[in-house]
Amino acid sequence: MSNVLTNLGDILEQRKQAAADSSYVASLYHKGLNKILEKIGEEATETIIAAKDAERSGDNSDVIYETADLWFHSLVALAKLGERPEAVLNELARRFNMSGLEEKASRQPE
Numbered sequence: 001m002s003n004v005l006t007n008l009g010d011i012l013e014q015r016k017q018a019a020a021d022s023s024y025v026a027s028l029y030h031k032g033l034n035k036i037l038e039k040i041g042e043e044a045t046e047t048i049i050a051a052k053d054a055e056r057s058g059d060n061s062d063v064i065y066e067t068a069d070l071w072f073h074s075l076v077a078l079a080k081l082g083e084r085p086e087a088v089l090n091e092l093a094r095r096f097n098m099s100g101l102e103e104k105a106s107r108q109p110e
């Protein structure tokens with residue numbers, strides 16, 4: 001499945017050469033990082049609302065759709081900054097043997 005992210009990372013790189021009116025990703029690059037971050041904020045809010053609706057209804061389809069939008073726009077922001085999806089996968093892989101509670105405790109003073 002990580003091929004999906006690698007393929008998407010390749011497309012996001014290719015879109016840096018595209019005209020703004022030929023591609024949604026190219027149009028975001030041309031509008032700049034602030035516009036991309038605004039989209040992340042919108043998609044995060046929509047994901048939260050969809051998750052609350054899913055909890056009530058038992059139907060997860062909308063929260064999956066909104067999470068895909070959130071991940072996608074986060075990857076566009078990273079691409080704009082010169083990073084690829086693999087950088088996030090590597091960071092998650094680095095954490096495999098690290099308990100979240102232990103990591104948090106190591107950051108907090110006794």
Ligand SMILES: N=c1c2ncn([C@@H]3O[C@H](COP(=O)(O)OP(=O)(O)OP(=O)(O)O)[C@@H](O)[C@H]3O)c2ncn1[C@@H]1O[C@H](COP(=O)(O)O)[C@@H](O)[C@H]1O
Nearest residue numbers: 008011012015022023024025026027039042068069072073
């Ligand atoms: N995965 C996606 C993807 N997910 C969501 N979106 C777009 O993200 C936008 C989501 O914004 P909204 O829901 O707020 O809709 P909107 O009202 O149209 O957006 P705004 O007018 O507010 O910007 C929609 O236009 C979606 O089509 C995506 N656009 C592109 N991709 C991937 O990126 C590739 C390149 O896309 P283009 O650059 O358009 O060729 C595609 O082949 C896909 O693989």
